[in-house]
Every structure is written in C-alpha cells, then in structure tokens.
Amino acid sequence: MVLKTLDSFDLKGKYVLLRADLNSDVVDGKVMMSERIKESIQTISELKNKGARVCIIAHQGNPGKKDFVSLLSHCKLLNKFVLVKFVDDIVGDLAVSSIKNLGEGDCILLDNIRNLDEELDINIKPNKIVDVLGGLFDIYINDAFSVCHRKHSSIVLLPKVIKMKCGGRLLEKEVNALKKISIKDCLYLLGGAKPETNIKLLTGKKVLAGGLFGHICLVSIGVDLGYQKKYLKETTLVKGDYMDFLSELKGKLKNVLLPDDLVIDIGGKIKALEINEFPSSYEVVDIGPKTVDKFVKEIKKAKAIYMKGPFGKTTDKKFLKGTNAILKAVSESKGFSLIGGGHLSDVISRSGISLDKFDHVSLSGGALLRYVAGEKLVGLDALG
Template identity: 30%
Template sequence: MLSIEDISSLENKVALVRVDFNVESPKDSLRIKKIIPTINLLLQKGAKVLLISHRGRPVPGDKINKDTTLKVIVSPLEKNLGQPVHFIPEFKIEEIKKTIQERDEKVFLLENLRLLVGEKENSDELAKQYASLADIYVNDAFAVCHRREASLVAITKFLPAYTGVLLLEEITNLDRAINSPNKPLVIVLGGGKAPEKFAVIKSLYNQVDKFLIGGVLGNTFLKASGMQVEDSVVDNSLIEEVTPYLKDEKIEISSDWIYDEHKRIYDIGPITITRFSMILKEAKTIIWSGPLGFFEDKRYREGSDKIANAISSNKNAFSLVGGGETTQLILENKMEDEFSFLSTGGGAMLSYLGKKEMPAINALNQ
C-alpha cells in the first residue's frame, strides 16, 4: 500500500481525493478537521486537490437539497484549511478540467457523488471518468472503506492509487489496538448495529480480556437471559447466538438500569457504571464503539458520560473511540484531546474489528 508521503513531487498535477464528508452538521465535524493534513501535504508537494465525497442517501435523478449538498461543507472546510475552496456543482468533465486549470484556487470540491449513475454500482465507466480528471488518486475516507463503490474501488484500476494521512492513521491505530495491544484489552460496545457489534465479540474473543456491553446488544443479552425487557430495543435475530455467551466471564452486561416512563431500558444504572469503571481503570488498551444509553436525552446520558470519564482518566491505557454517536458525545463534552485516537469510522471500524472484507483498502493493495 503506497502512501502520499512516499511521493516526492506533484508539481502541476491534480490529486483526486476521496474523503468522507457525510455529516449532518458540518460546523464541528471531526471528519472535516481530520482531512486537513492530507490536503496540506498534497498542496506542499505542488498538487491541486479535487475532493470527492457523498452526503446523505440521494439517488441519481434526485434534486439536491440542504441535507445532501456538499456546498455546506465549503465554509467550515475553508475555515479549517485557511484558504479558499472552489465548489463545483455539476459533473461535466470538460468544464471541471477547465475550472481546475484556469482558477487560482488550489482546492476544489465536487458535488455529491451519489447523484451519479454507477457510483453505488462500482461502475468502471464512471471510474474512468473520475480518472480523466486527475493524475493520482488518494483514498482518505476510512469511514466508507467497507463499501464497494466506483470512487473507492473501481477508480484504483485507472489511476496510481495512494492512501492519505488519515486512512493510514486509522489502519495503524486499529492494528495497534487489536494486533499488539497492551493487556488487559477491554472493548466497550453500545449503541445500535447489534449484529456488527456481536461480530466484533466473535472475531476478537481470543484477544480480548473483557467486553462491556450496553445499548441494543446489551438489551438483547438481557432478553436472552430471560429478563422481561418490555418494549426495550432488542435484536431478536441474535437471541440464539448470544445465549452461549451469557455465563462467559469475558462478557459483562448491566445489572441495573434507568428506564423511561414505559419501562424501556434507556441507560445503564449506577451499580453497572461503577463496575464498568473499575474494569476500565485497570485496562491498558480500550476500544469503545457506541453510547451506553440514549445520550441525546440528558435523563439517559449519565452512563455514557461516566464511561467516557472512566476511559479518559486512565492515562496508562491506549484508548481508541469510534462511531458517529460516540464521537459526537465526546465532542459535545469537549473531551476530544483526552483519548489516544478518535476514529472517523462507525460501520467501517466495526467491519475492520470484525475482520470483515474492506474492499476499498484491498483495492489499494492490488
């Protein structure tokens, strides 16, 4: 896998950079901040930079709107980058080439790729069109590397392909956490995506000392144990699979809960918080994916806040945190500098931890 750090000069070249700007609120986006080192390095090497991404879930033929346009990214990107960014609203090859060649700006952002026929289908034809716009391709979009799309996989057939600074950081830190961790290794799993989280338990079971489980997967374990969870969110498709793990010493589930008015489990309780915090205090490597409760409502936020504090206060541990909701919680608490690494990946991080195929990373290795 080649990195842009291996390139000596890109004078008078155009770098096509796949990023992930799929954010609801661009104002304080971790993903925008984390792409800056790659853009700066390419600019230092003399390149012009054409950024490409998707946002939301439009399909070809849809009208662009405030939730799917990438134009809203321009202002926060300029603020973080410290220089102007030119927005390109339409995918017209010759016009794009002319714009990049003639304008004074060094950084360009193309409108949402999901509007293009063939992007989701990993089309070679569309990838060839992408390739005609640039001299090299850079993947710096770890958060979508578990997908097989034209701007991630097919494109690597038609341009010299490199990893960006962020993608390399993501892989390096995840590998450190799971391949050569200081022990004990503790993984905290909450939030949704219960099947993906359970896949992490299965794939990393032998390496991990403790799994601390909340969220939907935690509720699923509780239901499998015979507890009446009323209308709490569970994944019934996993009941049979989690049952053999119920008495496993590596698995820690909640023993007390915070309910809403309908007796639904919305957070872990104080006894569980104390027990989980004691385990985290002794850990040397910690991976956290998913809040422990419905943290968007302050009544059900204490579990996640206290677990965040327990992890951040353990200065002897390497701590890696990922997932949109988890990083949102940390950013809201202004704690981003108190963890070893914040991953931009949610589903991608779970796929990597679950040792599932990562098509976009595999394509860079071809």
C-alpha cells in the first residue's frame, strides 16, 4: 500500500478531521507534557498554515481508569506551541456548530473520544461518531500510529465514510522508519520484561537477547540461574503455561545470541558472573562486560537495528552500565537505528545520550510490535 500524505491534497479551505495521539501520563490528576503532544504539533501547524479548517479528535486513557480525563489540559499544553480551541463536546450541537464555523487556519480540539461507547465498540448502532462526524469533513487524517492496531471507530470506521484520507506527518515518519528495519539483515536487540511479545519477533533475523528476556532464554536451554530462575517462574511475565512457553522459546533460539555473563546485586555491590558460574542466590540486574563486547561487535556490523527494552534493571544507575554501553554503540552505528519507545526512551534520557543520535525513536507500543512481527494494522489498511 502506498500511503497518502498531507502532500497528496490541496488543504486550503478543506474541513479536516485529524485523529491525533495525545495520550499522556496523568500524575495526581494532572496531565503531563509528553513527546506525543510535542510530536503532534508538526501536523497541526502544517494544516493550519495551509489554510485547512481543522478539528482534532483524540483519546486519553480508558474508561474506569484514573488517567481517563478530559482533553482540556491537553489543549492548554498544545497552546504552548500552536493556537487550538477546546470544545467541551464530541458529537452534540456545540461540536457540530463549532466545526461548521471553522475558518481557514482555525483549529479546535473535541473532548475525549472514548467518552462515547461506540469508539471502543464499533458494533454499537447507531454510531454517532460515524453518523455525525463522518458527514462534516472533506479529509480524514490519521496521525495516531500508536492505535493503528485498534478496531476503534475513529481509526477504522471514519476513514470509510470520509472520501479523502491520508496519514499525518508523525504516522508517515513511523511507517517510513519501519520500512527501513524490514530488511532481511536487520539486527534485533530484544530486552525488557515482555517475553511473550518478544517471542513473536523471533522470525529468523539475528537477535541479541538481554534483560529479563535474555534470562528466560537462558533458562529455556537449561541454565540454572538460581534466584533469578525462581523469580522468572513466580512473576507474571508469562500469562500462559510457563513450561509450555519455555519449550516453545527453546525451539526458536537458532539465531539468538545469549549473554555470556551477567551482573548480580550483592547487597548493593555488583559483580559479574560468567554463565558457567551460576546458579547464584542473588538477583541478576545487568548484562556483563563480556556480553557487552560480544553484542557491540554485532551492532557495529549491522545495516539496520531495532532495539526494544532495556538490557538490565532500570531502578538504579549502577544496573544500567550494560544497557548504556549498548545504547552508545547503537547511537554510533552506521546502520539505521529504530528505538522502541516507552521505557527505553526514558532510559536514554537518563543516559546522557541525545535522542537525536538515533534515526528514529518510536512513540508507539503495540502497533509498532505488531508491524515488526509482520501483522497487518487495521488503521493503515483503512487509509488504503
């Protein structure tokens, strides 16, 4: 599919419905400034500058959760960069009149789209999101790659009823970056604490395994890590049958490079142990120096790199030595580098390495992983 972009249409005077991603952390009831809000500015500003009549729809949190709040605060944060008016409505008379009264270059933000049940359940009839908003716009723009795997009304139904549709600048950037890591010899660096997600990415490409994922890979081939082995089994890292998962994982490690040494925490003091020195009665908190050297050599040879999740525990900077060394090597690599956002982005911020050193730092979670795993994204399909 060839993705249409903002360059595909004459935007002047057009009524444009922009599905943005403004979902941010909420701390003590306060919406925090986020990279998602900042990244949305490019598309919003371009639409305004080109004379479009812009209406933004977005979500915050999920119904019933503490972070499920109004988008009024998001609008205030957007206004630090670009003029946007908040409309305390979604499909009622106030929303409709506000949309119809938009002038060229004007921009409004409607309230949390997930206030409407039909956003999350596309089978609800009648669907006011489609029935009301669908008939008011000339162009639909999806700039929310992070929810492109969700069958939600604003993602899959609105682009069906609005004739012209395309991706926004952020979505365009995400898709272009993902195309570059789709090459056959892309190197995957898989860490973090989500082994069930990572196993989907073991599709034949060379993988460097770190973090809790690296530990569970070692356990699957019979390595007794002692305390860490017990910890892995007792936590809820694997939702299904643990032993069945280990058996499945063991059969997919052909192209996976595992740690040669690991760092343990002995009452606040760290010590590297080679794998043949285990089991240990202490927690594993990082990859060791021999593993770092082995992994860095692979990174230097890679034409493209996808890194997901830290390679050690992130609660103490002492435990981040291995992860920081890997990040430094990726940032200096001549190959294209894509960083899976979220937790790893936070680690980079603490490492002192500029995000600009990486070719692309994704703001997406589930959608990114599904794309990398070769699954189709309904939100992208809807733009075709």
